[in-house]
Amino acid sequence: MGEEQRNLFIALGLILAIMLGYEFFFLRPAQEAREAERQEALEAAGELAEADPDLQLPDTDAGPAYETRDDALGDVQRVEIEGPAVLGSLSLTGSRFDDIRLRRHTVTVDNDTPIALLNPIGTEHTFYARDGWQSATPGFSDLPGNAAEWTLASGSRLTPETPVVLVHETASGLRFERTVSLDENYMFTIADTVTNNSGQPVDLARYGLVRHEGIPEDLVKNIAVFEGPLAVVDGAVTRTSFQRLEKGEGEEEVSGTGGWVGITQRYWMAAAIPDQDVAFTANFRIRERGAVDAYEATYIEATRELAPGATMSSTAYVFAGAKELDVLDAVEEDYGIARFDMSINWGWLWFLTRPFVWLLHLLEGVTGHFGLAILALTLIIKLVMFPLANRAYASMAKMKAVQPKMQEIKERYAADTQKQQQALMELYKKEKINPLAGCLPILPQIPIFFALYQTLFNAIEMRHAPFFGWIRDLSAPDPTNMWNLFGLIPYDPSGIWLIGGVLGIGAWPIIMGITMAAQQALNPPPPDPMQARIFAMLPIVFTFVLAPFAAGLVIYWAWNNFLSVAQQYIIMRRHGNETQLDKLIKRLQGKASGDQS
Numbered sequence: 001m002g003e004e005q006r007n008l009f010i011a012l013g014l015i016l017a018i019m020l021g022y023e024f025f026f027l028r029p030a031q032e033a034r035e036a037e038r039q040e041a042l043e044a045a046g047e048l049a050e051a052d053p054d055l056q057l058p059d060t061d062a063g064p065a066y067e068t069r070d071d072a073l074g075d076v077q078r079v080e081i082e083g084p085a086v087l088g089s090l091s092l093t094g095s096r097f098d099d100i101r102l103r104r105h106t107v108t109v110d111n112d113t114p115i116a117l118l119n120p121i122g123t124e125h126t127f128y129a130r131d132g133w134q135s136a137t138p139g140f141s142d143l144p145g146n147a148a149e150w151t152l153a154s155g156s157r158l159t160p161e162t163p164v165v166l167v168h169e170t171a172s173g174l175r176f177e178r179t180v181s182l183d184e185n186y187m188f189t190i191a192d193t194v195t196n197n198s199g200q201p202v203d204l205a206r207y208g209l210v211r212h213e214g215i216p217e218d219l220v221k222n223i224a225v226f227e228g229p230l231a232v233v234d235g236a237v238t239r240t241s242f243q244r245l246e247k248g249e250g251e252e253e254v255s256g257t258g259g260w261v262g263i264t265q266r267y268w269m270a271a272a273i274p275d276q277d278v279a280f281t282a283n284f285r286i287r288e289r290g291a292v293d294a295y296e297a298t299y300i301e302a303t304r305e306l307a308p309g310a311t312m313s314s315t316a317y318v319f320a321g322a323k324e325l326d327v328l329d330a331v332e333e334d335y336g337i338a339r340f341d342m343s344i345n346w347g348w349l350w351f352l353t354r355p356f357v358w359l360l361h362l363l364e365g366v367t368g369h370f371g372l373a374i375l376a377l378t379l380i381i382k383l384v385m386f387p388l389a390n391r392a393y394a395s396m397a398k399m400k401a402v403q404p405k406m407q408e409i410k411e412r413y414a415a416d417t418q419k420q421q422q423a424l425m426e427l428y429k430k431e432k433i434n435p436l437a438g439c440l441p442i443l444p445q446i447p448i449f450f451a452l453y454q455t456l457f458n459a460i461e462m463r464h465a466p467f468f469g470w471i472r473d474l475s476a477p478d479p480t481n482m483w484n485l486f487g488l489i490p491y492d493p494s495g496i497w498l499i500g501g502v503l504g505i506g507a508w509p510i511i512m513g514i515t516m517a518a519q520q521a522l523n524p525p526p527p528d529p530m531q532a533r534i535f536a537m538l539p540i541v542f543t544f545v546l547a548p549f550a551a552g553l554v555i556y557w558a559w560n561n562f563l564s565v566a567q568q569y570i571i572m573r574r575h576g577n578e579t580q581l582d583k584l585i586k587r588l589q590g591k592a593s594g595d596q597s
Contacts, residue, residue: 093149
């Protein structure tokens with residue numbers, strides 16, 4: 001056995017050991033370590049170093065502790081928010097958007113509690129957006145910021161039909177009147193009118209801020225997902241992940257006109273959006289305060305002078321909601337906000353993911369079912385790829401037909417590799433076979449698979465979308481497990497670290513592995529026995545690898561394999577090849593005939 005073959009064999013043997021050890025030595029200890037670090041930091045924090053209301057935790061006799069959401073909401077006066085897509089309240093202290101729940105999206109399939117996106121100060125994982133003013137003019141340091149108390153001047157409840165008006169007057173002589181309105185989805189418009197009653201000119205700069213305290217507990221560590229601060233400035237996208245900021249890297253500052261800043265998670269986003277005609281500077285940073293790290297995405301507009309007795313108007317926006325593509329497109333079209341759809345992580349295969357997302361939305365509208373849309377998209381991709389796959393499978397059928405002749409040549413020239421290769425090339429030329437053609441349908445499938453993986457992993461439309469049978473959430477792994485015969489035996493093995501972890505294989509991953517093995521059986525076997533054994537193991541390896549993937553992606557892969565098997569089988573039969581399936585059918589027929597006799 002050659003060195004390369006021996007290395008391949010050793011690597012294949014280690015794959016299972018790596019998968020078994022990964023959960024035991026990495027996933028579980030990492031989770032326990034994160035929880036221990038969090039508890040230790042809270043116990044050792046004491047009082048925070050700076051008197052920053054944004055970052056303070058409430059004090060108790062036992063030391064710093066988080067408030068419940070209800071208690072934190074009751075600490076300040078609020079204006080109720082109710083729209084078709086959101087529920088919550090607006091804090092009159094700081095005019096903060098810090099209590100937003102999403103009516104269209106629930107916590108789990110079985111729990112219809114709306115997702116709590118924005119959380120008030122004092123709670124764990126505080127997350128909010130706010131809008132304020134600042135000035136470098138001496139004597140005007142009391143402009144409305146995080147601690148400013150606003151008065152409700154008109155309106156009692158913020159809905160799409162009923163905006164509210166807030167007023168704040170400073171001791172320095174400025175009067176701020178703020179009208180807050182809500183659309184049918186997740187966009188808040190904040191129209192400010194500033195009147196200078198101070199008797200002297202003042203330079204004013206409006207700013208917006210989105211802040212998240214701590215790393216999100218459901219942070220997705222996956223290359224297909226981006227979570228953290230991002231900005232679009234002058235059409236250019238800038239991103240910095242939570243992890244980079246945590247390491248002291250990635251603090252950014254970008255200036256331009258037109259755009260927005262925000263903090264995004266896999267399915268949700270909060271964004272602060274300036275006037276699109278005013279120059280601004282976007283900034284990402286982390287603020288360290290004892291037990292809590294605050295991650296910020298901010299913008300500050302260019303300074304404007306307000307003369308004595310004059311009035312100035314300014315409009316900004318806050319978006320707090322789900323990254324639904326039709327909503328993001330509507331924001332861009334209705335409000336003129338550039339590239340708002342870049343909150344979705346399209347990936348480096350964006351030229352494939354964007355058409356895939358568009359097609360999935362179209363097909364979901366036609367079929368009324370996201371799972372059927374995935375199947376239809378796969379069929380469309382197969383039809384587009386049909387000419388290339390047809391030629392490749394035809395070449396593979398010819399290769400399989402001449403396997404006896406190839407084996408004869410190898411045995412005849414076993415001691416002379418050069419003559420063996422020459423004879424094989426002559427055989428290929430005579431039979432009009434391209435030995436590399438069999439790879440052609442595989443090569444395009446690689447970027448297509450990764451692009452569709454990117455698409456499905458980020459598509460909020462797949463979250464909690466059901467499929468037929470036992471799949472109730474296409475964005476989650478197959479919930480069944482072979483160790484209880486897929487639910488036939490009444491016990492749940494999911495809590496057992498091994499068979500509930502890397503060895504916990506559901507029904508759809510097994511179906512995918514079977515279709516992969518069936519497709520492999522139609523291909524000409526590799527001439528080298530070692531390669532043949534390695535290829536024979538691949539369906540088993542991929543079954544384990546894809547088992548924790550989202551069910552929607554596994555269903556796509558299985559359906560794609562099934563269509564490939566059907567196409568390849570027809571082509572093989574057309575060229576007179578007897579496939580492994582034919583041999584199996586004959587054996588079963590022979591056995592049935594023997595049983596009858």
